[in-house]
Amino acid sequence: MSSSFLPVIVGILERGFIGSFVVMAIYLASRIMKFDDFSIEGTFGLGGAIVAWSLLHNTDPWLALILGMICGGFSGCITGLLHTKLGLNKLISGIVVTTMLFSVSINIAGANVGLGNAKTIFTFAQNIPYSTLIILCLFTFITAYLFIWYMKTENGFMLRSTGINEQFITSLGKSVPFYITLSLVIANSLSALAGGVFVQYSGFYSAFGNVGILISALAGCMIAELVAGNMFLMAILGSIIYQLIIAITIELQVEPSWQKLITGLLIVVILVVKKMESKKTKGLNS
Incomplete structure (x- = not known):
């Protein structure tokens, strides 16, 4: 492999690993719980802000990530309470x-x-x-396997069942609002974690850095x-x-300002492909 392509591939993988936390959050909230949660975009930025502030005040970088996750989880809890207690639309x-x-x-x-020169989770092995x-690879795969394990537990089963059939959960004497809120707490903690890791990875925080992260993660989820x-x-x-698709558009010298449009078109294409596959499957079964 040409040495000029190696940094590009490494960058794609690194950004892909960071983005996968948000994709997992989208999958948990949207696909498992059937709750299209827009607050995931906000908690990505919140996690980044908490981590940036913490690192500039000499906080341990791992502790900074935990603080970001806690704040993200609290934000997810607010989203859940607004829906389950105040009756706001999802x-x-x-x-x-x-x-x-x-x-x-x-x-x-x-x-x-x-x-600046603040320590990050990457500093010790720089x-x-x-x-x-x-x-990032180890961190991401450990997180994924923790979720795989959790979904096999009784609590994980209840959470999945809530997304499938709320009446079933009610018949078991369990609280549907609790599991809805729990899923949003977990999802937004993941998103805040991604925001915090991204800030440590990039070395800066921008209040506008989370804009479009939701649609990007949705594209990753659909892929x-x-x-x-x-x-x-x-x-x-x-x-x-x-991330590879975005890198290809950059390689083709497409202006970065078109990336959101490309992401939207990508989602439309995936939807069309899935619809065609669904029709094909129905045709074979009929």
């Missing part, structure tokens, strides 16, 4: 929280801030070749759904493939 609940988080994030870390890629396998593992592959 989409509206997420939009309201995302809107509020934009102001919160700016007041925490400002509009733009660089980390002299090891491809250390950033290795750390992952085209591949057979466990979705928490396929989320990693889907995110990497999405």
Whole structure:
């Protein structure tokens, strides 16, 4: 492989691993719980803001990520309560929280801030070749396998069942609002984790860095759904493939300002492919 292509491939993998946390969050909220949660975009920025502020105040980088996840989880809890307790529409609940988080994030870390020489989770191994890629790879796969394990537990079964049949959960004497809120807490913790890792990876925080992250993650999720396998593992592959597509557009010298349009068109193409496959399957079964 040409040495000029190696940094590009490594960058695609690194960004793909970071993006896979948000893809997992989308899959958990949208596909498992049938809750299209817009607050995931806001918590990505919140996680980044918390981590940036923490690192600039000499906080341990791993502790900074935990703080970001806690704040992200709390935001997800608010989204869940707005829907289950106040009766707000699912989409509206997420939009309201995302809107509020934009102001919160700016007041925490400002509009733009660089980390300077602050220590990150990558600092300790910076002299090891491809250390950033290795750390992100291990971190991502450990997270995916933890979710695979969790979904096989009784609590994970209840969470999945809530998304399939709420009446079944009620008949067991379990609280549907609890499992809805729990799923949003987990999903938004994941998104905040992604935002925090991205800030440590890039070395800066921007209040506008989370804009479009939801649609990008949705594209990664839909790509992952085209591949057979466990979705928490396929989320990693889907995110990497999405980053590869974006890298190809850059290589073709497409202006970055067109990337969101390309992402939207990609989602439309995937929807058309899935619809054609569905019709083909129905035709064979009839």
